[in-house]
Amino acid sequence: MHQQGEPIPPFEELRVPVAGGGLTVLRWPGTAPDAPVVLALHGITANALSWARVARQLAGRVTLLAPDLRGRAASGDLPGPYGIAAHADDAAAVARELGLTVPVLAGHSMGAFTAALTAVRHPGLFRSLLLVDGGVGFPAPVELDPDQLITAVIGPAMRRLSMTFPDRAAYRAFWQQHPAFGADWSPWADAYVQRDLVGREPELRSSCRIEAVRTDGVGLFAPEVLDAIHQLPCQARLLWAERGLMDEPQGLYDPQRLTAAGLDPERVGTRLVAGTNHYTVLIGEQGSRCVADELLTLVTDVR
Template structure:
């Protein structure tokens, strides 16, 4: 394990984001970039947080702010994204799950509260099934519960239909960092939640040199992982969890549309065991703002503290 950077901070109004360390952790085929926001108490519980299909570890910065050092938060750039973008395959949800076991072992984290957003929630669920001894709690955030995929779409059409601009940008180039921010600021889901926090997460995705900057996300990794989410092993994981979990779901969708990924009717249709998976709406959030927006991140932090056995306090 190598430490590559530390003490990164971001400003929003008069509030500083908590400092984090950046580590390199050995995994199959190379090293995984991992962000760590240390707890103020050396014995604090650990949360391992997994991002979405075209995101990176800085997705969790706002949640780290509201956790306020009461736990240690560890958030990798998943294989094929961010500063783990050059890691080769194999890709797929099971490969990510095994990477998470490697992270826990390399960093000596012991049992962790596992959480994931979007695709990260599917990884978290499968990690729990494949490596049940790793976790002490599980929180799924707007993901982890699958629905049948349309059979008339090609894999790329299906991914574009689901994640929209996040998929299309993978084949685009940008002349400078400002234009990349402008691209995302026009995204309907970020119009009301844009901030320097979000911009830092967006900028971490860029690689290359001006005037041909591009996303760090590998198209092969995104395609493989996206298709894998609909496979039997992954979609069944939420029904086979070794411990109770909670699913927080956003009121609105990926483009801030009124229909979110989940609603009461959709969740009822998949037959979740209410003793195994409790579900809870986070009002006023969309698929992205449930983690990068202030209200959503506060709600996620509260539930993570509860999962870690800590008193829920205002964050």
Template structure:
């Protein structure tokens, strides 16, 4: 495993700075997985392993790291086929990611971790908990991890595109320079009023290639494979087979900041979750992205992670209500 220090980014508010992070290369089958790590002030502090969404990368967790403020260590891999792990070959699929996470925990030698994931990362976290129950002390799912029956008929690619929209289409696009890619994302309705240096660093990490043909690092094969795999019973049903209780935080609004989010009271009721196994909480005022990259959403996620890690002296999460 190799280690490269990275400088912190200037935050949206001038009186704060995103904590500096390290870049690690962790051996996994087929090569090395890129991992971002925000160390705790205390080397013996608990460790959080955070998994990103289907076309994202580990820096999507940077704002959460800011609110964790060095009280725990946050480890956020670029999953196989994304970010700086974009060249890692298959096999892809949620089970492959789960096994990669076991390799990361073993390579870092951190013992058991608090496991969390956003969107597809939440499905991956749930399956990791099922396949490797010895790895975790607690589980937090963020706007993902709970699946619903798939309607008959649609082609899987069409179904995936209907859910993640522009995030899927951009994988076949090229951009003349980094500013063009920034403009593409700044035009996304989910980020209106929520742009920050954290978001900029996260989206810029996605770019590979040379001007004037920059493109997303995400492997289209990986996204297709993982997206279809996520719809299957083994993955979508993992939340009903968890080895320990979990919390699901869900965003009020959707991927395009539309009023209908991925979850709502009715959808969660039809999911027939065991309330003793999965507690669900709404995070008002957030959409699918800003629940981790927006300031308020990241604050709530960080407070839940600190509580899950058993960090003393942290107040309970605000702006949530039990369901």
């Protein structure tokens, strides 16, 4: 049970059997025995602690479960095959193994695409979805090869995976220079990035397996992944950030892009989270509060 580094709320680490081994899942328990449950999936080079600030905002009103996805952090030892479908099946396995009764499924970035595909591949397992700055895709530019495509999707994050760092302070300093954090650097961001480190000083590195990230990044453009948002068997909400991965003014989504995506408004509701970027929509104070509020609405929706 994690107790140090407050304000990160205490969590349990579970090891849940999935294909090929065990998936590590963090669990922030609700204060009531019958508290509603949310299963939350992180982004392509992230880890389960990206959801810690949301757990704090939920304040025990919900049991929040967040896995380190296959090939990341404490699940880094899980072998392939990787890909969005593999993550979707892992999420379904977690829900079944832990006996979750129709929980809400949430996802950020790649996790949002995974959540949508999970709902399609495993209908009836989840009551509704919360998609955070992801889940609605666009066809890949045909002129880009796979590595160029990955760079276009996640940019400097891919280069980070091949770097080494002499100590944890150096990794912290690397992230503090990231334009998406800037003045929003916090203990939450620090705990999240420190969970990513593996190895020993002076050669610490990211836990993310490059093969997994490459496979997953290309997989975001697979037809079944792009089509999932249009095939959902349940209701979904999309929270989209105003700004992008590098805090640039153009975010992943805007009203024009969402209109062009042709979403069914009866199935997928959308909401702008102003003043946030792709990271702070989940890890920042304002963004995490909006995510928690939406989750509380979804877990009490009786439709």
